[in-house]
Amino acid sequence: MSAELRIVLAGFGGQGVLFAGKVAAYAGLIDDREVSWLPSYGPEMRGGTANCSVTLSDEPIGSPLVTTPDVLVALNQPSYDKFVDEVRPGGVIVADTSMIADMRVRDDVETFGVPATKMAEEAGLKGLANIVLLGKLFAVTGFCSRETLDAAIEKCVPPRKAALIEKNKQAVDLGMGA
Amino acid sequence: MAEKVLMKGNEALAESALRAGCRFFFGYPITPQTELAAYMSKQMPKVGGTYLQAESEVAAINMVYGASAAGARVMTSSSSPGVSLKGEGISYMAGADLPGVIINIQRGGPGLGSIQPSQSDYWQATRATGHGDFQIVVYAPSTVQEMADVAFNAFDVADRYRTPVMILGDGLLGQMMEPVVLPDPVDPADLPAKPWATTGHKHARPHNVANSLYLTAEDLERLNFERYERYEQIKATEQRFEEYLCDDADIVVVAFGASARVARSAVNAAREKGIRAGLFRPVTLWPFPVDGLRATLGTARAYLDVEMNMGQMVDDVRLVVEGRAPVEFLGRAGGMIPTPEEVLARIEEINERIGE
Numbered sequence: 001m002s003a004e005l006r007i008v009l010a011g012f013g014g015q016g017v018l019f020a021g022k023v024a025a026y027a028g029l030i031d032d033r034e035v036s037w038l039p040s041y042g043p044e045m046r047g048g049t050a051n052c053s054v055t056l057s058d059e060p061i062g063s064p065l066v067t068t069p070d071v072l073v074a075l076n077q078p079s080y081d082k083f084v085d086e087v088r089p090g091g092v093i094v095a096d097t098s099m100i101a102d103m104r105v106r107d108d109v110e111t112f113g114v115p116a117t118k119m120a121e122e123a124g125l126k127g128l129a130n131i132v133l134l135g136k137l138f139a140v141t142g143f144c145s146r147e148t149l150d151a152a153i154e155k156c157v158p159p160r161k162a163a164l165i166e167k168n169k170q171a172v173d174l175g176m177g178a
Numbered sequence: 179m180a181e182k183v184l185m186k187g188n189e190a191l192a193e194s195a196l197r198a199g200c201r202f203f204f205g206y207p208i209t210p211q212t213e214l215a216a217y218m219s220k221q222m223p224k225v226g227g228t229y230l231q232a233e234s235e236v237a238a239i240n241m242v243y244g245a246s247a248a249g250a251r252v253m254t255s256s257s258s259p260g261v262s263l264k265g266e267g268i269s270y271m272a273g274a275d276l277p278g279v280i281i282n283i284q285r286g287g288p289g290l291g292s293i294q295p296s297q298s299d300y301w302q303a304t305r306a307t308g309h310g311d312f313q314i315v316v317y318a319p320s321t322v323q324e325m326a327d328v329a330f331n332a333f334d335v336a337d338r339y340r341t342p343v344m345i346l347g348d349g350l351l352g353q354m355m356e357p358v359v360l361p362d363p364v365d366p367a368d369l370p371a372k373p374w375a376t377t378g379h380k381h382a383r384p385h386n387v388a389n390s391l392y393l394t395a396e397d398l399e400r401l402n403f404e405r406y407e408r409y410e411q412i413k414a415t416e417q418r419f420e421e422y423l424c425d426d427a428d429i430v431v432v433a434f435g436a437s438a439r440v441a442r443s444a445v446n447a448a449r450e451k452g453i454r455a456g457l458f459r460p461v462t463l464w465p466f467p468v469d470g471l472r473a474t475l476g477t478a479r480a481y482l483d484v485e486m487n488m489g490q491m492v493d494d495v496r497l498v499v500e501g502r503a504p505v506e507f508l509g510r511a512g513g514m515i516p517t518p519e520e521v522l523a524r525i526e527e528i529n530e531r532i533g534e
Binding site for chain 1: 182183184209210293349350353354355356357436439440442443444446515517518
């Protein structure tokens with residue numbers, strides 16, 4: 001595990017981008033690491049796109065705004081187009097290929113295309129493409145242990161939606177196997 | 179130890195205020211502080227307090243005046259343009275020696291400006307929150323934990339010195355989530371009595387009056403003199419700051435709030451390149467940590483002041499440095515956040531210059 005992992009998650013509002021970022025941040029908190037989570041707000045949100053910056057670190061975190069991410073999780077075309085060139089060379093991109101038709105692949109980053117929306121729907125996990133992609137991110141980077149990730153999901157799913165905890169864990173499995 | 183939780187800065191600040199015994203909140207919505215008021219609207223009724231969305235910022239600050247006069251711990255929050263509207267009320271509170279906590283989660287200005295993070299209300303907070311001769315204590319937290327810590331402490335400081343206290347945050351600190359350990363709650367019934375409060379007494383004592391109108395100049399001057407003696411006490415006891423790697427620093431970066439986070443990353447990067455850089459971070463903007471900053475003059479050969487504005491705190495830095503070392507400024511405005519890379523580039527430039 002590297003000392004610092006800086007992630008940008010981006011997609012349409014409603015795809016659960018902020019939630020997936022919160023799960024990653026909570027995983028860091030459970031492991032007693034330094035973490036920050038910063039959402040886009042205001043004019044960026046208008047037009048339907050949402051993104052958040054998540055940093056997991058072993059040192060106090062400077063700016064919570066991630067400008068050159070180690071990892072990009074992209075859930076739609078405009079988000080992919082906006083952030084693809086900001087990923088640092090040698091970084092990782094996890095992208096939902098069921099939402100991104102025109103994927104310009106950079107040769108200096110590792111790109112993992114996962115048809116997450118389609119996979120989630122077929123598995124009866126509609127709306128959990130975000131967590132499928134988080135599962136893939138987890139498989140690729142190992143940013144925490146599986147126990148930690150499950151505990152983070154339990155923390156982030158609100159009590160009134162507790163029934164979704166298991167589905168979120170299934171979505172992680174699905175992403176890990178993708 | 180209490181559990182560490184992940185919270186937005188705005189929410190951590192609100193929760194901490196409730197735990198400090200704040201039982202009245204009056205506000206009006208404005209981005210990027212709205213989560214703070216929203217949190218209060220949900221949680222305040224659960225502790226038996228009063229949350230009220232006022233018809234305007236002006237109304238809200240005058241409700242704060244009223245609740246404070248009655249002895250309650252009370253808070254209002256807004257963002258830059260809304261805080262300008264509160265200026266008159268804050269001046270009245272200062273003139274009537276009323277405690278209260280005012281939150282400014284700053285956004286880009288002037289005017290309606292942007293809704294992105296900014297630090298462009300430094301002058302307003304430290305020089306002229308409203309008209310007249312007065313100061314208020316101003317805290318500038320830099321993490322979500324510190325948002326909670328200063329909010330808890332602000333009520334004590336406000337009560338102790340009978341002064342409004344401001345917490346000057348920004349959209350970045352308000353919106354971001356970080357782990358935070360919240361303070362243990364205080365029962366308002368256990369707080370020190372306020373013998374000056376207008377609480378009703380059935381003729382047991384002379385009337386208490388909360389007032390800022392004095393038509394006799396001699397009386398008003400005397401009150402101003404007394405108040406400024408209190409300000410001297412505040413200056414002597416309440417200066418707060420954090421130093422990072424300043425002991426041997428050739429270049430001291432001075433920054434507060436969100437920009438201090440960026441500056442800290444740049445200082446680390448400079449150290450990796452063998453440049454002796456350090457960070458001096460004021461936690462109180464008023465009283466400005468004059469003594470702490472002056473102590474850095476022992477090693478500092480240059481200062482770099484970094485702010486999210488066009489250069490405001492840099493005035494206070496220059497007043498302390500008094501020309502004994504160059505003080506440079508790097509600022510971003512309008513809601514832009516400086517990057518560690520641009521701060522590092524400036525540190526490197528300065529380092530080359532002072533090396534000659």
